[in-house]
Amino acid sequence: SSGINADTGVTGQRYVEGDTMPYRSIDCMFNDKTFYANTQPSNSITKMKFKVEDPVCWKAVSQEAIESMRAGLHNRNTQIVLNPNLIDPYHTAATLEHQLRRLVRDEREKHDLSTHWREDLSHLLLPAISSYELERSTGVKVDDEDFQNAVRHAVPTGFTF
Numbered sequence: 001s002s003g004i005n006a007d008t009g010v011t012g013q014r015y016v017e018g019d020t021m022p023y024r025s026i027d028c029m030f031n032d033k034t035f036y037a038n039t040q041p042s043n044s045i046t047k048m049k050f051k052v053e054d055p056v057c058w059k060a061v062s063q064e065a066i067e068s069m070r071a072g073l074h075n076r077n078t079q080i081v082l083n084p085n086l087i088d089p090y091h092t093a094a095t096l097e098h099q100l101r102r103l104v105r106d107e108r109e110k111h112d113l114s115t116h117w118r119e120d121l122s123h124l125l126l127p128a129i130s131s132y133e134l135e136r137s138t139g140v141k142v143d144d145e146d147f148q149n150a151v152r153h154a155v156p157t158g159f160t161f
Contacts, residue, residue: 004029004050011130011142021045022140035061121161124150 006015008022015021025043029036029052036058040048052058105115124147131142155161 008134011127011134013142017050020140022134022138022142024138029058034063035066037061121154124154124161 004017006021006023007013008015013022023045026045026048027038027043029038034052036052038048038057039059040057042048049057052060101117108115128144128147131144131147135141151161
């Protein structure tokens with residue numbers, strides 16, 4: 001057995017069996033061949049077993065069932081309709097960025113520090129913010145060494161980020 005690997009869609013971080021994973025619970029797992037449903041008394045990651053071969057712990061959905069679902073989707077002439085987003089993400093992002101910049105500027109002014117923004121450095125924040133959100137929601141700290149190295153490389157000596 002090759003063990004369990006988990007990929008996090010938010011950060012692209014890969015976890016292998018034995019790593020501390022950023023999940024509290026798991027209800028299902030899948031690989032390139034099978035979909036597994038957790039049938040254990042608890043879905044808490046600290047209490048569950050990951051042996052998908054154990055039918056007491058995991059129920060494998062049969063290939064026939066998966067194929068029948070696929071066939072049913074192809075045979076139906078139904079269209080999945082998504083509701084429109086009620087929040088304009090671009091406007092919300094711009095508003096949040098403006099508010100954050102104002103808060104940072106105001107705080108730095110209290111300490112007689114000037115603030116200058118370099119737009120070319122703003123792209124460095126996205127991975128860090130994603131990591132902080134993941135840590136806050138799951139309690140698992142994501143390695144930020146790449147972020148730290150990128151900042152060190154991009155910011156001249158004597159300047160702060």
